[in-house]
Amino acid sequence: MNYWLMKSEPEAFSIDDLAQRPEQTEHWDGVRNYQARNMMRDEMRLGDQVLFYHSNCKPPGIVGIAQVLREGYPDFTAFDPRDKHFDEKSDPQQPRWFMVDVQLVRKLKRLISLEELRLHEQLEGMKILQRGNRLSITPVSRAHWEFILGLEGENSV
Incomplete structure (x- = not known):
């Protein structure tokens, strides 16, 4: 099993939006970065676990x-000229962009903020904490995953 962190701006698609979808499931569309695309296309597997992260908000952090x-x-949004994720160079016969479907497991008891994540040396090397990292999807090590979930029961910073 692999572990991932997937960012979404809550104004565009929040954890609450996912919770309201049928079967609490939705496709993760609109990723237009080749490195993130490659992870979805080549590395993400059925049952992999995802930290749902709200970005570009105050405060940003892991919410579910x-x-x-x-x-x-x-x-398929890349093929629809009416969709905001349309890419005229994408061809259904040779698709350029990929997505996965995700299903809500649960919302966290509390937000674990980016600021709080930065306080823990145990999370050193985690991609979300690296300066200049803007990828919307990043791998998470099992050790980092377990440490982060251990933070959920602690008081927030």
Whole structure:
């Protein structure tokens, strides 16, 4: 099993939006970065666990857990000229962009903020904490995953 952190701006798609979808499941579309695309297409597997992270908000942080319910498949939003994620260079015969389906496992008892994550040397090397990292999807080590979930019961910073 692999572990991931997936960022979403809550104004665009929040953990509450995922909770309201049928079967609390939704496709993770609109990723337009090749490195993140490759992870979804080539590395994410059914049952992989996901830290759902709210970004570009105050405060940013981890708000829930999801799981991969469907492995990578072509992102159909790239083919629709009316969709905000349309890519005129993407071809259904040779898709450029991929997505996965995720299902909510649970919301966290509390937000674990980026500021709080930065306080723990045990999380050194975690991609979300690296300066300049703007990827919307990053791998998470099992040790980091377990440490972060251990923070959930602690008082927030």
